[in-house]
Each structure stands twice: as C-alpha cells, then as structure tokens.
Amino acid sequence: MLVELNHVHLQYGKHNPVFSGINLSVEPGSFHFLTGASGAGKSSLLRLIYMSEKPSSGKVKLFGQDTTYMSRSKLPSLRRRLGVIFQDFRLIPHLTALENAALPLRVAGGSDVQIRSHVIELLAWVGLEDKLDAYPAELSGGEQQRVAIARAVVNKPSLLLADEPTGNVDEPAALKLLHLFAELNKMGTAVILATHQQTLVERLGKPVLQLQRGQLIQPLARAA
Numbered sequence: 001m002l003v004e005l006n007h008v009h010l011q012y013g014k015h016n017p018v019f020s021g022i023n024l025s026v027e028p029g030s031f032h033f034l035t036g037a038s039g040a041g042k043s044s045l046l047r048l049i050y051m052s053e054k055p056s057s058g059k060v061k062l063f064g065q066d067t068t069y070m071s072r073s074k075l076p077s078l079r080r081r082l083g084v085i086f087q088d089f090r091l092i093p094h095l096t097a098l099e100n101a102a103l104p105l106r107v108a109g110g111s112d113v114q115i116r117s118h119v120i121e122l123l124a125w126v127g128l129e130d131k132l133d134a135y136p137a138e139l140s141g142g143e144q145q146r147v148a149i150a151r152a153v154v155n156k157p158s159l160l161l162a163d164e165p166t167g168n169v170d171e172p173a174a175l176k177l178l179h180l181f182a183e184l185n186k187m188g189t190a191v192i193l194a195t196h197q198q199t200l201v202e203r204l205g206k207p208v209l210q211l212q213r214g215q216l217i218q219p220l221a222r223a224a
C-alpha cells in the first residue's frame with residue numbers, strides 16, 4: 001500500500017475533531033477523488049499524508065513506513081516520492097515558470113539541458129508553452145496553478161496529492177486538466193485529488209473518498 005491510515009484522529013486545539021478515527025488504504029496506481037464540504041478536512045487529510053501534520057492519535061503509513069513519529073531528517077527522502085499541488089500553489093516568486101517547474105529535478109540533480117527540454121515539454125502539456133519565462137506575478141491564477149501541476153509531476157512521483165488543482169480555472173479548462181491527471185495515472189502515478197467540484201467527480205467515474213462529520217465514507221465505485 002502507498003498510504004495506510006489506521007484509526008486516525010485529528011483535532012486542532014480545542015475545536016471539534018476534524019477526524020474521529022478514519023481508516024484509509026491507497027493502492028499503487030489507484031485514482032481517488034477526495035470530496036467533502038469546505039472545512040470537512042480535505043486539506044488536512046492531504047497534509048497528514050504529506051507529513052506536514054501529525055495525527056492526534058492513530059497511525060499513518062506512507063510507502064510502508066510508519067511516519068507518525070518519524071524524525072524530521074527522514075521526511076525529505078520520502079517526500080521526494082510524492083508530488084504535491086497545494087491549494088495555494090506555493091510557487092517561488094523570483095523564479096520563472098520554467099525554473100519553478102524544474103525545481104524538483106534540480107534538487108535531485110540532473111544536467112541543465114536534460115532538465116530544460118523535459119520541463120518545456122511538461123509546460124507545453126499543461127498549455128503554458130508561451131509562458132516559460134513569466135514570473136508567478138505575471139501569470140493568472142489558473143496559469144500559476146498549471147505551473148504548480150507541472151512542478152508536482154516533473155519527478156514522476158508514485159503518488160500525487162492534489163488539493164483543489166482545478167479550483168482556479170473554468171470548467172472546460174478543469175476537464176482538460178482532469179484528463180491530464182487521468183493520463184498521468186495511466187502511466188502509473190496514484191492520484192488523490194481533493195475537489196468540491198461535483199461535476200468533475202461525475203465526469204471521470206473514479207472512486208470517491210468522502211469526508212463528512214469527521215468520518216471518511218467510501219461509497220462503492222461507480223462504473224466509469
């Protein structure tokens with residue numbers, strides 16, 4: 001299993017618990033939508049998997065390793081196998097689209113020429129071939145989001161965590177991006193995609209994880 005959550009509770013401060021004992025197993029190569037009302041805990045669940053949040057109790061495993069009490073020094077090597085699209089993009093303002101998308105490859109090491117041609121190809125894949133040298137502030141919200149998508153998948157991660165990755169584009173553009181995620185999934189990357197755009201969920205016919213009142217409900221998958 002790529003991800004296993006075992007009876008996970010999460011509570012911020014004295015508020016009502018966000019999760020009261022959720023279980024989840026994510027298989028290699030799978031595709032799940034993650035849905036639930038605003039505030040239901042979609043981002044929190046992705047942060048638990050990304051290890052930027054710890055459960056109040058229960059166990060979180062990533063790539064077969066228990067990350068619940070893992071030392072911080074071990075996190076980067078696990079995180080390199082993840083692709084993440086944050087709800088707020090988190091692009092680096094003084095780097096261009098090309099440089100932002102290339103970051104994970106730079107960190108992993110690789111020749112400039114190889115990196116450049118691969119990243120240009122990827123930015124074209126998300127429809128940004130004419131924005132390679134633009135800085136985040138010169139890009140629209142939807143364009144920034146697509147740079148974040150390119151950056152998240154540039155390393156061919158085994159698992160992609162996508163938090164509202166189509167929240168800043170119109171429906172036709174969202175559908176196009178959704179098909180990119182499906183394409184990526186076909187090539188072997190497992191995907192967990194948080195969204196509250198119900199029409200998108202219905203279009204792809206993939207299994208849905210639904211957060212509701214602290215619980216994770218997994219209705220039976222419908223046929224695609």
Ligand SMILES: Nc1ncnc2c1ncn2[C@@H]1O[C@H](COP(=O)(O)OP(=O)(O)OP(=O)(O)O)[C@@H](O)[C@H]1O
Pocket residue numbers: 012013018036037038039040041042043044045087196
């Ligand atoms: N760092 C934090 N400190 C305190 N409370 C938090 C924190 N992060 C999230 N929460 C609370 O936890 C709950 C779940 O938040 P979360 O961001 O996970 O929801 P979400 O489903 O992603 O919502 P949205 O659809 O609006 O993005 C909310 O009630 C939120 O106010």
Ligand SMILES: [Mg+2]
Pocket residue numbers: 042043044087163
């Ligand atoms: Mg959220």
